[in-house]
Amino acid sequence: MKKKDAILKVATVLFSNRGFKDTSVQELSRLTGAAEGTIFYHYKSKENLLLAILVKTRDDIVAQFDQFFENRPFDSGLEMAEETTSFYLYLAGLMEDQFLLLHRRFLYRFSESNPEFRKNLEAIYNCLVDYFEKAILTGQADGSIDSGIHPRKTALILFTMVDGMVRFKNDNLYDAGALFNELLKSCRRMLQVR
């Protein structure tokens, strides 16, 4: 089970950073020490290897978020929303390659022909947006978040904002770290009761 894992690990890095087509099985073979035949023995095609990576990514992200929220006390819904934003950025740094992968278009191209791709992508996005929404609903119940905003739609917008920030960091357009405090402030201003 050693080489199988190594292949998945190296492929995650290469697919995320170089792209799917720009990563050859020959290169995976060289970097993992496994023969090309071994790669196709464990994953029956290159596309299937990508799918296996996506499945693991979903498992990892969902597990991390569930663990983060389990038994964690929040002073208010607003604080929960801020911490969700904060944790998302933290996780995007921790699991850089896997988050990078989610921003790569070839995943969405495969989604059009292979429902397994779409299923896993949706599971990830639903998990994330649900936590944002839950924070907003909690905040509206405890009075820390304005009741005039639409919970689901605003959750999507919050997610869009923080996810966009991750993209810009990954594409080296500008540094997300330098914007971190301002981002949390913007998030607070968006939600606060006035």
Place this chain on the structure above:
Amino acid sequence: MKKKDAILKVATVLFSNRGFKDTSVQELSRLTGAAEGTIFYHYKSKENLLLAILVKTRDDIVAQFDQFFENRPFDSGLEMAEETTSFYLYLAGLMEDQFLLLHRRFLYRFSESNPEFRKNLEAIYNCLVDYFEKAILTGQADGSIDSGIHPRKTALILFTMVDGMVRFKNDNLYDAGALFNELLKSCRRMLQVR
């Protein structure tokens, strides 16, 4: 000059939607009616063709924004910020393929080895963020936008938010149209004086 333009046009659509590697010169040839040799006669390599597309995209976007702001009267900086957001979304619909292209990672890969790519990408982003910043500065001067926010950083965040929305629309994750009003509202809440 007919075929040269046709090649650029078709390549824009294919590179944006299918990807760079996933678009073959043979296919471009078939769809434009130009022989493969003709493509290499006008653009000396596939990479060069992509660069030509990026240059045109920069020209188009910058021209559209400059034209939009020229002689346009705004009641306030806040309104200007909202209209900038709004216009960005409008333009992303109008020039769908070209905006899609800007979200494709191969552009940023080429940027690492070819400074021409980076130069053009930066020109586009600077132009866009500058307009957001200008709106904020105007609003802080006329009292419609809170003076407690950092103009440049908040401009980047606003841009991130609206650009992220465009990405989600392009990747068919969810409909930006349905979130349009809520997005403008969030934008207003972020900036407003309290």
Place this chain on the structure above:
DNA sequence: AACAAAACTGAGCGTACGCTCAGTTTTGAT
């Protein structure tokens, strides 16, 4: 030790791609 299942190998196949080049056709100025 015997043996079957699982893991692994790498040469080789078919295919598709980017690009060149020697040559042809079209264009536009005189």
Place this chain on the structure above:
DNA sequence: ATCAAAACTGAGCGTACGCTCAGTTTTGTT
């Protein structure tokens, strides 16, 4: 009408890729 420059052509070259398969090695159970 002449002619040179510009536009265009497509067969063909070298290369790289995904994947197969017949065979070998390793692993774990009895």
